[in-house]
Amino acid sequence: MLFDEVIRKREACRKFSDYKLNDEELDKIIEAGRIAPSAKNNQPIKIFVCRSEEALKKIDEVSPCRYGAPQVLLICGLKDQVYKSNEGDTLDVDCAICATHMMLEATNIGIDNIWIRMFDDKKLIEAFNLDDNLKPVCLIPMGKRSEDAPISPKHNIRKDKKELVEYI
């Protein structure tokens, strides 16, 4: 798919079919995350592919937003590897870039997805037994849109360029 098409086709999916990604699809998506840029190239990221019944049950216990996806990426930041300066650290930014790369690659190969922040951090850390070094940043349910999936209500609502940009 052309890049212009990918960025327009990506749309939050809030109802998935039972389609399970094959290894080739998963590898391609993860590779897009692997090559994402990060501050100082520190790559302070860990990706968990949640697809076992047990892991998916845990996701449901900590978030109402799996939307039936049979696989969910859990993207965590590695606190001890992140670039830090007097201005703070880049953990969330590094993770966000990695996650966005993966979402766009997923869209590129026909895999629907959505970014989820609505989860209980404490419960998630406990459920997955994450050590103190890991900061959960987002969940990305992935799969194929169910036929009766709702349209993403805010997908076409974007600020006008005039409001967004100031040329100085």
Ligand SMILES: Cc1cc2nc3c(=O)[nH]c(=O)nc-3n(C[C@H](O)[C@H](O)[C@H](O)COP(=O)(O)O)c2cc1C
């Ligand atoms: C940082 C971030 C957090 C989000 N968290 C949630 C969430 O917890 N639950 C949800 O249903 N959608 C969530 N979304 C999806 C947004 O609501 C959606 O991207 C936005 O409404 C624009 O729609 P579109 O993605 O279809 O263009 C999140 C998106 C982002 C980027």
